[in-house]
Amino acid sequence: MTETKTPARGADRAPIPASWDYAPAPEARDIVKIADRYGLFIGGKLVEPLSRQRYTTLDPSREEPLAEIAQAGKADVAKAVRAARDAYTKTWSKLRPSERAKYLFRIARILQERSRELAVLESLNGGKPIRESRDVDLPLAAAHFFYYAGWADKLEYAFPGRTPRPIGVAGQIIPWNFPLLMLAWKIAPALAAGNTVVLKPAETTPLTALVFCDVVRQAELPPGVVNVVTGDGRTGAELVASDGVDKIAFTGSTEVGKAIQRAVAGSGKRLTLELGGKAANIVFDDAPLDQAVEGIVNGIYFNQGHVCCAGSRLFVQESIADAVITKLKRRMSTLRVGDPLDKNTDVGAINSKTQLDKIRALVESGVAEGAEIYQPPCRLPERGYWFAPTVFTNVAQSYRIAQEEIFGPVLSVLTFRTPEEAVEKANNTPYGLSAGVWTEKGSRILAMAARLRAGVVWANTYNRFDPASPFGGYKESGFGREGGLHGLEPYLRLEPR
Numbered sequence: 001m002t003e004t005k006t007p008a009r010g011a012d013r014a015p016i017p018a019s020w021d022y023a024p025a026p027e028a029r030d031i032v033k034i035a036d037r038y039g040l041f042i043g044g045k046l047v048e049p050l051s052r053q054r055y056t057t058l059d060p061s062r063e064e065p066l067a068e069i070a071q072a073g074k075a076d077v078a079k080a081v082r083a084a085r086d087a088y089t090k091t092w093s094k095l096r097p098s099e100r101a102k103y104l105f106r107i108a109r110i111l112q113e114r115s116r117e118l119a120v121l122e123s124l125n126g127g128k129p130i131r132e133s134r135d136v137d138l139p140l141a142a143a144h145f146f147y148y149a150g151w152a153d154k155l156e157y158a159f160p161g162r163t164p165r166p167i168g169v170a171g172q173i174i175p176w177n178f179p180l181l182m183l184a185w186k187i188a189p190a191l192a193a194g195n196t197v198v199l200k201p202a203e204t205t206p207l208t209a210l211v212f213c214d215v216v217r218q219a220e221l222p223p224g225v226v227n228v229v230t231g232d233g234r235t236g237a238e239l240v241a242s243d244g245v246d247k248i249a250f251t252g253s254t255e256v257g258k259a260i261q262r263a264v265a266g267s268g269k270r271l272t273l274e275l276g277g278k279a280a281n282i283v284f285d286d287a288p289l290d291q292a293v294e295g296i297v298n299g300i301y302f303n304q305g306h307v308c309c310a311g312s313r314l315f316v317q318e319s320i321a322d323a324v325i326t327k328l329k330r331r332m333s334t335l336r337v338g339d340p341l342d343k344n345t346d347v348g349a350i351n352s353k354t355q356l357d358k359i360r361a362l363v364e365s366g367v368a369e370g371a372e373i374y375q376p377p378c379r380l381p382e383r384g385y386w387f388a389p390t391v392f393t394n395v396a397q398s399y400r401i402a403q404e405e406i407f408g409p410v411l412s413v414l415t416f417r418t419p420e421e422a423v424e425k426a427n428n429t430p431y432g433l434s435a436g437v438w439t440e441k442g443s444r445i446l447a448m449a450a451r452l453r454a455g456v457v458w459a460n461t462y463n464r465f466d467p468a469s470p471f472g473g474y475k476e477s478g479f480g481r482e483g484g485l486h487g488l489e490p491y492l493r494l495e496p497r
Helices: 074-090 097-113 115-126 130-151 179-192 207-218 233-241 254-264 289-305 318-332 353-369 419-426 442-451 485-491
Strands: 040-042 045-047 054-059 064-070 162-166 169-173 196-200 226-228 247-251 270-274 280-283 313-317 372-374 390-393 410-416 434-438 456-459 492-496
Touching: 040 074, 040 207, 054 115, 064 207, 074 169, 074 196, 074 226, 074 233, 097 115, 097 130, 097 179, 097 207, 115 130, 115 179, 115 207, 130 179, 130 485, 169 179, 169 233, 179 196, 179 207, 179 247, 179 485, 196 233, 207 226, 233 247, 233 254, 247 254, 247 485, 254 270, 280 289, 280 419, 289 318, 289 410, 289 434, 313 318, 313 419, 318 390, 318 410, 353 372, 353 410, 410 419, 419 442, 434 442, 442 456, 485 492
Parallel strands: 169 196, 169 247, 196 226, 247 270, 280 313, 280 434, 313 410, 390 410, 434 456
Antiparallel strands: 040 045, 040 226, 054 064, 162 492, 372 390
C-alpha cells in the first residue's frame, strides 16, 4: 500500500508575482506574410514599375526593413489613370447600382475575415499599438464599405429632385497615420457613386494598401476599378497633374494641400482637402473630471498623437485647473510605451525619423519659450523611433506649441475663466477641424458647438467616429466632407431633373 502525502497548503498554487507589471502579450508577427518586393496594382494586376525605381519601407519600432516598394513615375501614373478610365467607361459605370453594392459588401466582408492579418500589418508598418489597429482601424474600415454599399443603389433617394451621376476617375492621396482607414474613407464612397480610383498611399505606410489589392482580387472587382500607385510626393504630384483625373481627394498637411489647390486651379477638377488641425479640448468646472481625463488622454495620446483632429490644446476652466492637471499626470504615469504588437501597449512608435525630429524640435521650442514640461517616467526602447507622452503647462497662446500642429504625443494646457474666453482662445488658430466640450449642461454644449469654428465638435467624448457621420474642416483644415451622406457629394454630379 502506497502512502499518499497531502501537499502543503498553497503548494499547488501559482507563485505570487514579484510585482504587478504587465507581462508581455505579443501578437504573432507570422500571421501576415510580407513579400520581399511589391509592384504597382494597375488594371487588376501587380506590375513592375516602368520607372524601375524602388525604396524600402521600415518597421518604425525596430528600424528594420520590411519590403522593397515601387516608386511610380509619370509613365506609371499615366498607365494607372488609363486603366481607371477604361474600367469606368467600359465596365463600372454600366453596372447596375445594386451590382456595385455587391462588390462593396464583398470587400467589407473580406476585410472582416482578414482583420487580424491586416491589423498586424498596420501596426508593423505604421507603429501604432495593435489594440488600436485591431479595435478601431479595422472595424471602422469594414464599416465604411458596409455603409456605402447600402447607399450605392439609393442615390436617387439620397438627393431628391436631382439626378446623381458619377464624375469619372478619382485620384486619391492618403496619409500615413491611418493607412487602411483613410483608404476606406476614400475608396468606398467613390465606388458607391460609380467612379473608378487611382490611390496613392503614403510613402512610409504602403503595405496595407498593397494587401488591399489582394482583397480587391478576392472580391473579383472588375480590373481597373481600383488602382494603387506607390511612391513619395513626386508620385502624388503626377497624379494631381494628370489630365485623365476628374477629381482629387487629399488628406495630409496644410502646406501640401495648398500646393495641390494651386495646381488644380482652373483645371476643372473637383477637389476636397482634409488637412491639419490644432483642436481645442475644453473642460468646464462642472465636467465629470475622471471621464474628462480619459477623454483628454484619448484625444492626444491615441495613435501617438498622429491624428489630424487630436485634442492638442487643452483649455481648462481656471478653478479646476490644478485638479485636472494632477489627475492627468497620474493617468499619464500608467500609459505603457513600447512594442506596437504587444496587446498591453498604449503608445507605440513614432512613424518615421523625420516626424520624430519635428516633434523634438517643437518640444524644445516649448521649453525655450518658458512652458513647463512633464513626461512620466518611462523606459523607451533603444531601437526605433520613440517619444514619451508629454504635457506642457504654463503655456501662452503665442507659443509655437500652442499654434503649430505637432502631430505627436504632446499636449499644451491653457486656462480660461468664462465660456466667452474659451471660445475666443479656441478659435484663435488658423485651423478648424475639430473640438471637444466637457460639461454636464446640454445647453452649454449646444451654445459652444455653434460658436466653435470646427467641423466636428465632440461632447463629453473625443475621437469617436462613425461611417454615417460627416467629417471635415474649416479654414486651413480644408474643405469638403468625408463620411455620411455628405461624403458622397464630392463624387457625384447632381444634375437637375
